[in-house]
Amino acid sequence: MNFNFLSPVSDLVLAHNELLSPHALGRKLKIHSAQQGIPDLEGVAIAIIGVLENRNDINYIGEEFQLNEIRKSFYSLFPGSWNTLIADLGDINRGETVEDTYFALKESISILVGKKIIPVVIGGSQDLTYANYRAYDTLIPMVNIVNVDAQFNLGDSTKPIKNNSFVGKIILDEPYNLFNYATIGYQTYFNSQEEKDLMDSLYFESYRLGEISSDITLAEPVLRDANIVSIDLNAVKGSELSLHQRYSPNGLDGKEICAIARYAGISNKVSSFGIYEYKPSKDDEMTSMLMAQMIWYFVEGVNFRVTDDDFSDENSYQKFITLVDDEELIFYKSNKTGRWWIEIPFLAEVNNKLKRHTLLPCMHQDYLDACNNKVPERWYKAFQKNCV
Template sequence: MNFNFLSPVSEEVLSHNATLSAQALGKKIRIHSKTEGIPELDGVQLAIIGVLEHRNDVNYTGQSFGLETIRTSLYSLFPGNWNTTMADLGDILPGDSVEDTYYALKTTISLLIEKKIIPIILGGSQDLTYANYRAYDTMAPMVNIVNVDSNFDLGDVSIEMKNNSFLGKIILEQPYNLFNYSAIGYQTYFNSQEEIDLMEKLYFEAYRLGEVSNKLNLVEPVMRDAHIVSIDLKSVRASELGDNQKYSPNGFDGKEICAIARYAGISNKVSSFGIYEFKPTKALDTTPMLISQMIWYFIEGVNCRVNDDDFAKEDQHQKFNVLIDDDELIFYKSIKSGRWWIEIPFLPNVNNKLKKHALLPCTHEDYMEASHGKIPERWYKAYKKNSF
């Protein structure tokens, strides 16, 4: 396979790895090194890719950065009782233009997904999510993106795309592959009323920080329906991060962001996962260790995946019918995992977008509310989105 865009993991990281315990995660990972080249990928299920690109950060001032501190932190952790094989493919260096970097990332992700390897992308500015999305152009008819962020990142599409406006470009640029976009942990005062109204108009999902913090399991069905998960470190509160990374006094704490990463890993559908907006510093910094633990929990989630969504086998699910006014809602519960889905009906004479989205992940609470006459909001938005 052609991975010419990737530069090897630095000698500094490899030297540190050599000093670690034989049980450390760094000793279990196949690493792209200068001497050994790209590792053998047969049997690999997860691959780390660094992307040293942040020229489209609205605050970019010309500085370069590296990911060595994240790698040394991650390698020093101990793996769980896992059965997945991992690789670290090194870094994509900034191209002559930002578009060159996008092309390199898009191509690399496409190659990995075709090989059924989940890329774990470390950035870099969050506009790299756009290149991640474009990697699906030839592979998935419709794509769902979950963005864990304090901002929606819709931005002004009439000007050049930046890390705070990549979603607008995803929505408006052909080919139109985006089916659903979900924002987790947004903070109202960081988003204009026009953006909030547009999210509603497009029937996208938006969950406020307080809503998610009060009920973290809201994230699970949203992640279960995602192909791409993009986490902006600005969603994490300042007290959890190093001095160079601080953004807002409000945000997720370390435990919450790791739980969210684990929910992303558990999802059978998530096929790429990215953590963005890392800003390294030479001072003692907790940020690389937090990112490492987020990656650890994502891997833990992947190892806990359960094949519970084969609806062709009728004996593996219980079916529940709920009548609300003139609507019949049909729920399914997995006997194996206890997880729930709700059916989205096909609409006659409509250019239906839901060929592969007829069953929407939901919660037991959604079923209970429907039983008391309340239509679940996720069902309503998916139904309306499929109507126009």
């Protein structure tokens, strides 16, 4: 298996790991070390990859960084009652050009997802999400991306890719594989009206920070429908982070960002997960520990995945049919988990992107709204995207 791009975890981290309790996470991982090389990935469910690339950060001034503190924090945590095997494959160093780094990340993710291993990317600038997305070109026909971020990152796609404009590239670059893009936790004052209008015109989803903070469960159906989850640390409230990392006094708190990571883990569809915009500083413990806990919660979620979306067995679900403005809406509720879905109808006369009846994750509230003659917004947007 070609993982030539990866450099081993530093000896400093491995020495620190030896001093930890034998029950700590770090003692149970398969680790890429200079001595042992790349570990055997047999039975591995999750693989951590660091990416030391930040040259497309709009604020880049030549500084380099490393991820040792995050690893030390993560290794020192204790696992839950998991049966999930985790590997740490080390780091992708910055290439000769940023495109070289993108290529290395794309290849690595493509190999891992092809082997049913979930890559957890910890990185520099968030434009690396573009390389993550491109890894799916050969894997699945349509991709859903969820970005946990204060900004939409649509930017001006005619200009070179940056960490604040990579989504524009994803939308406009061929091959066109993007079906849905959703932003969780955006803050209105960081986004231009033009970007908001573009999100609406493309029928993409966006959830304001206030909405998510008042009801974190709103994020669950969106994450249940995602293939790629990308988290920008700038979405997190400044007081929760180290000095150099602080971006905004408002944002998601530590508990909320960990809940989102857990929802991403529980989703049967999420097959890659990334945390970006890490900026080390001297008082680094806060950020590295928060990132470690986010990864911990993601692993916890993966460990508790339940296959509840197989609707071939009539005993495994309940079906509900409602009428909204002469439109028949069909809902499904899993008997196993109580999670809800809504059916998006197949339009025979339209060049349909999904080619079949598609089930869209939703909430119980969407069903209650439909009963009160109100069309669920997620259904409406997905339906409109199918008609485009």
